[in-house]
Amino acid sequence: MRRVVYDPLKCTACKTCELQCSVSHSRSKDLLAAIFESPPPLPRLSVAWTPAVNVPVRCAHCETAPCLLGCPVGAIRRDQGCDAVLIDEDRCIGCFSCVFLCPYGAVRLSFDRKRAYKCDGCADRIVEGLEPACAASCPTGALAWREVEEAAREKTALTAARDAAALARGGELAAGEGSPLGTILKMREEMARG
């Protein structure tokens, strides 16, 4: 099972994922033309920011999806082919139950505010053998298209290595340190503290 997995220590909030998401969902598929399209091809994920960490908020395509379970008209379904939770725009009545049910806040409003609007798992790209646009364009690998089990194993191994290192150094190595963004994150903590 492949998903776009996220590494919180790698996101620089450059918003390339948002931009490339828009381009790949535009009619022209070309940035220089897409910016003139109407309605604008809105991004289907959004980079949120806290003083400690940047989070590209994106539909997790949950196995037990609250949006799907809660949709009163059955406009949300799981597509078995590309293993994604999809909104049927023609059926959507714009009640926005899904917007509030989503534990991530990953469902937004369409440009005309009449329908729910979210990540479609880049179904078209997957069919062509491409990775989802956000993961394919991420310059640091904060978003990556990976086997979930493999990513989980790696994460387990990293946790073990980190704890071992922390023990060896008397616990002086904090979680965020040593990452390329350690300095930026530290600075933001200071700023948040005022």
Add this chain to the structure above:
Amino acid sequence: MDKTMDRTAYTNPGDIEIARKAADETIELVTDRLRKMMPECGFGELGTCCVMCYMGPCRIDPFGQGTRTGVCGATPDVIVARNFLRSATGGASSHAGHARELAILLLEIAEGKAPGYKIREEGKLLSLAGKLGVPVDGRPVNAVAADVARKAIEDFGRQDGKPMNWIRARASRTEYEKWERLGLIVSNPHNEIETAMHRTSMGNDADPLNLWVATLRMGMVDNFAGLMLATDLSDVIFGIPTPKVVTANYSVLKEGEVNIACHGHNPILASKVAEWADRLEGEAKAAGAGRVNVVGICCIGNELVMRYGIPYAGHEAQTELFLVTGAVDAMVVDMQCVMPSLPAIAKCYKTRFITTVPFVRHPEAIHVDFRPEAADERAQEIVRHAIAAYKERKAAGIRPRIPDVSSKLLTGISVESLVSVLSAVDAKDPLKPVIDAIAAGDILGAVGMVGCPNPKLRDGAMSEKMAEGLLRNNVLIVTTGCVNHILAQGGFLTSAATEKYAGPRLRKVLTAIGHAAGLGAPLPPVLHMGSCVDNSRIYDLLAALAGKLGVEISRLPVAGSAPEFITEKAISIGSFFLAAGILVHLAPAPRVFGSPFAVSLLTEKLPGLNGGKVLVAATPDAAVAGILAHLREKRRALGLPVA
């Protein structure tokens, strides 16, 4: 995005052979890094990334839903205009620096402080002196040269607000008056550069129009304090180019010889390296080599081939590949377009990578402090480095692989040499045959194809396909810069190319001129006018044609194209051609699309103001179609036939 498998009929087999060698030897090339970089930052591409202050960095949402201004309140129109002006400033600084070095050298020659150099073109010096108002009668050449140099240097320190000497001396009256009306006459290039950096820093100019006018003024700096000054003084010191047929492509490297590849821009260094390569042949022989073989890469290749017929190796995007041949003993660089990746590759093949300019250094390079006063000693030191490297290379058993690919090119087309070629057709009025051919429609128009070899467009053979499309439609092409390396390797600078590519009407004209000039074959359909600073030659040629017709340059059926540009220098050159009222085709897209103001100015408003216009087209077909439509529109306005 994997373009490695794309092949066109124009692909240089040498590039493929050496790229495979690089892959086998796990050498990373510019094309590999480009592939990893994709997609590149969209905010940067649109010009709406601002890093001018530390409330940012800021980026504007091009889809209008998120951030609409920077933290300071700068709109995308302001951000794009500031970024673009800064890149034009980078380009103009490069050219002004290049020209200023030559002005200082001319003064040193005149004062006897640079014994390695002399004045080769007294005629051109005297003609410049006349235009600058420097007295010549009965004065020694050196005294005139010193005054001409002082006129150039004076511009760089001028604080009286008066127009630059070089503009007053070298712009035609019609053009000068147009620029005066538009507020584009500049006084001091250094002040202009300083003001541009100042006005674009945090909390200054927030008027997009005012910023774009500054960009056009930066174009004027680029041409008159950079390109034209550099070409004029290089011709005086190193000679006016004359026509000659030379060999291009990988086979100019010679196994069994000491190969020195000169890379960069200013002939001050490379001319001396070439001279000492010949004079130290004995030492090369003692090292077991046949001789010292100097070849030119990038624009120094253009400078050397135009004047001395020195073998014409390749363009900037091939620099890494030339090192991977393993046949280069020394790569000697001065400034501009020297990729930082080169020294590490050089090391793999025992090539000595030699920097010579104090502000172009690399921790892994050998640095030889080259100064004109000590030119002969330093040039010998450089050539001896190469001879020593040859011995090391042989001892280490490095086996070079030199692809067996070559082509010929006719080069050396200065305005002076073109006029003398055309004199063979009409001695009294040399430009008349060209003007008659344009008027009749045998030559539909002329396009200057200039600039760099961008790996983004190289695999698609953008330049070659555009040239082919234009020639088929009877458009004459003049070239400068690395684009000429591309076209030379593609065989476009030969009489055979006229037969192969030129439309029937253009072929007829070129055949007539070629035979009248005693070539015994047609004139090539692509004329090589020099390096990137020699875009001033193209401008001089246009000025001569416009003067002859009694019209502004902006009314001529001509266009400029930088079909694969890379550097900021292309931005500043393009800005000058816009100031001169000429259509400028650009690919890749310039970073202006995030600004509706810029797009409307460059494509709709400016054409009405002075004729300047930007055409963005990233495919050869679209570029050719856009340029042809423009040429026909200009012809219609002049009442000339368009078919």
